[in-house]
Amino acid sequence: MLRKPTFSLAPIVAALCLLTLSACDRGNDSASTSSSGGASAASTQGAGGGGSGALRGKTVGFSQIGAESAWRTAETQSIESEAQKRGVNLKSVDAQGSQEKQIATLKSFVTQGVDAIILAPKTENGWDPVLREIKRANIPVILVDRGVSAPEELYTTLIASDFVAEGRMAGEWLAKKTNGKCNIAELQGTTGAAPANDRRTGFGQAIGKHPGMKIIMSQTGDFNRSGGKQVMEAFLKSPQGKDIQAVYAHNDDMALGAIQAIEEAGKKPGQDVLVVSIDAVRGAFDAMVEGKLNCTVECNPLLGPAAFDAVEKTLAGQTLPKKTIVQDQIFTQEQAKDVIGTRKY
Numbered sequence: 001m002l003r004k005p006t007f008s009l010a011p012i013v014a015a016l017c018l019l020t021l022s023a024c025d026r027g028n029d030s031a032s033t034s035s036s037g038g039a040s041a042a043s044t045q046g047a048g049g050g051g052s053g054a055l056r057g058k059t060v061g062f063s064q065i066g067a068e069s070a071w072r073t074a075e076t077q078s079i080e081s082e083a084q085k086r087g088v089n090l091k092s093v094d095a096q097g098s099q100e101k102q103i104a105t106l107k108s109f110v111t112q113g114v115d116a117i118i119l120a121p122k123t124e125n126g127w128d129p130v131l132r133e134i135k136r137a138n139i140p141v142i143l144v145d146r147g148v149s150a151p152e153e154l155y156t157t158l159i160a161s162d163f164v165a166e167g168r169m170a171g172e173w174l175a176k177k178t179n180g181k182c183n184i185a186e187l188q189g190t191t192g193a194a195p196a197n198d199r200r201t202g203f204g205q206a207i208g209k210h211p212g213m214k215i216i217m218s219q220t221g222d223f224n225r226s227g228g229k230q231v232m233e234a235f236l237k238s239p240q241g242k243d244i245q246a247v248y249a250h251n252d253d254m255a256l257g258a259i260q261a262i263e264e265a266g267k268k269p270g271q272d273v274l275v276v277s278i279d280a281v282r283g284a285f286d287a288m289v290e291g292k293l294n295c296t297v298e299c300n301p302l303l304g305p306a307a308f309d310a311v312e313k314t315l316a317g318q319t320l321p322k323k324t325i326v327q328d329q330i331f332t333q334e335q336a337k338d339v340i341g342t343r344k345y
Contacts, residue, residue: 054312056087061109062118066097068224069253070281074345075145075301079118082304099123103130110137116311117141123192124149131155140314144303146194147323157320159306161328163198164205166297169330170276171206173295174246177274180210183243185235186218187228187258189250195299196220199250199278216240221254228254232261246274252284252296259292270294270333280331282343288336298328301345 060083067073076092083090091114095101099122109117110133117134119141121127131154134141143158174182184207189196207213217235221227228249235241247262247269249255255277262269269275269292277284280298287293303326310320331339 053087054316055308057089058115058311058315059089059091059112060116060118060308060311061105061112061114062090062092063102063105063109063120064092064094065102065120065122066094068097068222069251069279070283070345071251071253071279071299071301074281075120075303078302078304079144079307080304082308086308088308095122097122099126103127106130106134110134110139113137114139116315118144118307118311119155120144121146121148121194122190124194124197125192128154140311142307142310142314144307145301148194152322156314157310157322157324159303159310159324159326160194161299161326163195163299164202166278166299166328167199167202167204168206169202169297170199170248170278170295171203173297173330173332174248174274174276175206175210175213177294178213178246181212182207182214182274183245184213184215185232185244185247186215187231187247187249187254188218188220189223189254191220193223195278196223196250203248215248216243221249221257223251223254225253225257228257229261230257232258233264236261236265236267244273246276249275249277251299252277252279252281252293255293255296256283256287259287263292268292280328280343281345282340285331285336285340285343288331288333289340291333293333295330295332297330300326300328 062079064076080090080092093105102122107130117139127148127150131150135154141155143155145160147158147160188200217240219231221231235244247258249258255275259269259275262273267273274294276295278297278299280296284293284296314320
């Protein structure tokens with residue numbers, strides 16, 4: 001009698017399960033990375049985070065610049081909440097706007113023997129000595145939202161927006177809105193900070209194509225609302241104040257301060273004086289709905305998931321790209337009502 005051949009399904013089922021698990025693991029990454037040392041792109045909007053659990057029990061130091069804006073507060077909350085999700089022992093220190101305090105904090109992290117450091121640097125320059133000290137201690141440094149002017153081997157990766165592109169988007173929108181003819185008052189960010197330098201550069205690139213667009217006044221408001229209000233008040237009281245047709249603020253908080261100053265001067269922000277800014281925080285959307293802010297360019301502060309993904313991968317021995325670009329977009333007054341309910345910061 002001929003017997004039918006017999007075989008077991010177990011090996012096939014096991015293989016299929018392994019393939020499925022592998023696909024799920026790949027789907028959990030919130031930032032794309034490359035081993036080439038170049039740049040990659042990441043979207044942090046709505047990132048769930050959570051990681052693989054590999055960081056549970058690890059100690060990570062986080063040096064934050066301060067709490068000078070709604071954007072900065074949102075970034076801190078993103079880092080802290082993501083650390084909690086992953087079971088990380090986070091040592092979070094607010095430098096209250098002082099680079100000297102940040103440097104002292106980084107030195108203390110080395111003394112404490114943390115496993116990794118997340119740094120949001122106040123300015124670009126002045127970090128080489130402390131970064132070299134951290135490098136000697138073999139502690140990886142993840143930069144978030146701002147870069148540093150230091151050799152690339154002194155930090156693991158930078159996760160940030162393209163500030164030049166943000167400035168360029170703001171300038172291009174204003175050029176289109178004004179048909180390339182406009183006198184502009186500029187509220188700059190913190191002197192020496194990467195966002196301030198790059199947003200000025202990008203905006204200049206855009207308006208430089210239009211001879212009728214000129215920055216007639218420019219001064220730092222230090223990325224905070226009171227600074228923006230004070231500088232705008234001085235602008236409006238100056239002999240050139242009557243010539244201002246638009247305000248370009250390097251962040252929303254300064255723009256909101258400028259809006260107060262414009263209103264107190266008896267003018268209508270958004271109409272008599274156009275206002276364009278960067279960050280896309282909730283307060284900016286409220287101002288757009290009210291017709292007082294014309295446009296804001298997003299700079300996403302929800303960097304916690306991407307930052308801890310980077311920490312996890314570098315501690316696992318993976319090579320990360322030197323820069324990961326967070327993808328941003330522009331929002332106008334016309335869009336504000338439709339999207340304000342979806343904003344997470």
